[in-house]
Amino acid sequence: MAAGKDQIGSALDELFAKRGAEPAEPPIILPAEPYLDTAGEALRRRIFLTRGESGENLCLRPDFTVPVCMRHIAEGADLPRRYSYRGLVFRQRADGPAEFFQAGIEDLGEENRATSDARAVADALASLDACGVDLGTIDVILGDQGLFEAVLRALGLPEGWQRRLIRTFGHDGQLRAALGRLANGPEDALAGIDPQLVDLARDREEGTLTRLIRTRMEEAGLPPHSGRSPGEIAARLIEKVQVAEARLSEGALHILEEFLAVDCRLDEAGERLAEVMGTAGLDLGRAMTTFETRNLAMRAANVDLSRLSYRAAFGRPIDYYTGLVFEARMRGSEDPLAGGGRYDRLMTILGAEAPIPAVGFSLWLDRIGEVVNG
């Protein structure tokens, strides 16, 4: 096993160098705040946390993406740039060891998203191949949050509903529940709200609402300059009343469900989507162009699209993912050997001054080792 791992390691180092990625070597002990801040509190129970002498939260490196991106921001290096990594990560898991090896590439600052998306998929597959995985024995599943968002826009849903549905993307159960609430008759979402305020919201009396809310905040002694402002609360109340009184027509729900059910070979996905949306007379615009351009770029990078599948409902429920997501698994297994996606929001969350396009993938080397060595 150890010998196998060394072989895998050196094969990957060689491949990463050939693909123009420079090794990033982040420390094992890292500040925990950026993780809690980007991935949310749910991560807290899965990472190894400790406190530094001056009270700061520290953790054992739970992934490479965050420290690689943070290092880049701190150094202010030129863009575009590709970083590679290989080493141990630490997570508390119910099954499986708490420390395991990952490797991968983060691709920062490439403005041509189709090219860099395609490169991430192609490099992930090339990495598996270099490790000795028979690509004929794996499933590669691809999803695209951009298309889902475009469908919601094309259906003309109120923005509040669009945001609520987008948040559930990749979480099948929660998406179903949200759709159910959207389709069912008038919900009592307005119960418990002062009827006078509901009337004002219906009439879009934002100024009056703001004044009333400001008075309440002052009475409660809420600090005026931190947290939600009266204007923000008034605007959301107006939107909420609008959303509560909107219904998803049966036709629209049907289209949305048909879209979410799309699960086909990637080389047939364009046609399939055109069928579903075209029948309804809807145009997905730029999102569809992005999807098609990415497919062309993957072909150009020698990825055989007929071996990949596209699943419209496939997403990774972390709120910094923005577009492409993908996973490679052994056929019939749920555990990824490789996974990745586009995370255009992460760099600014971590402190970059301007948005930086970013896409990457990581490999689960222990699982790959098991597959390769039997």
Add this chain to the structure above:
Amino acid sequence: MTITLAIPSKGRLMEKSVAALKDAGIAVTAGESRSYRTSVEGFDGLEVLLLSASEIARELRAGAIDFGITGEDLIRESVADPDMAVSFVKRLGFGHADVVVAVPEAWVDVVSMDDLGDVAGSFRARHGRRLRIATKYWRLTQSFFSRIHGIQSYRIVESLGATEGAPAAGSADIIVDITTTGSTLKANQLKVLGDGVILKSEACLLRSAARQREAGDRALAEDLGRRFAG
């Protein structure tokens, strides 16, 4: 051959625990003022200790005591998998309190967890930080927000007392806290969300599953359990 039962060491929880034991035919008399020991009549081989309610939860988890009376909220907060670590012998009908999600009354647009999910989801874009929740119940909060309601974007601010004052003090936006009558929340102009009750807690008699017992003690423990089963 002895088994141990810990009950809260002060206040109404202690009085009511003593009364509950009395109903089961066990008379407990507290010793000298600062002692943690008591004298027990009505059950041979039972030792009753006085501990703080949160300590009782910890000792049950560790298997350092056989039985304990404490709040369900403390057990569910301090033990990762409470149904494995302890068994609930009996809910005792006192010490009622709800663990709830409460937001400022001025948040007139927020009445449900769905609303809160919307607010949390766009909080960073508007304010450059996550929505902050003050609580001493971080485990209960996490599982309610993340697992049940799929809300990921928030930060917990650990609060060690006077949680209800956190929004006015500006140290948090909302709170998760325990309430019995709701009057403290009201005085601080906070409201409980319609579906924001995380747990309806009361005092429970619990048995440690982690405790290693010899055969004789096991029989004693069974006996004690039966006293309350009826």
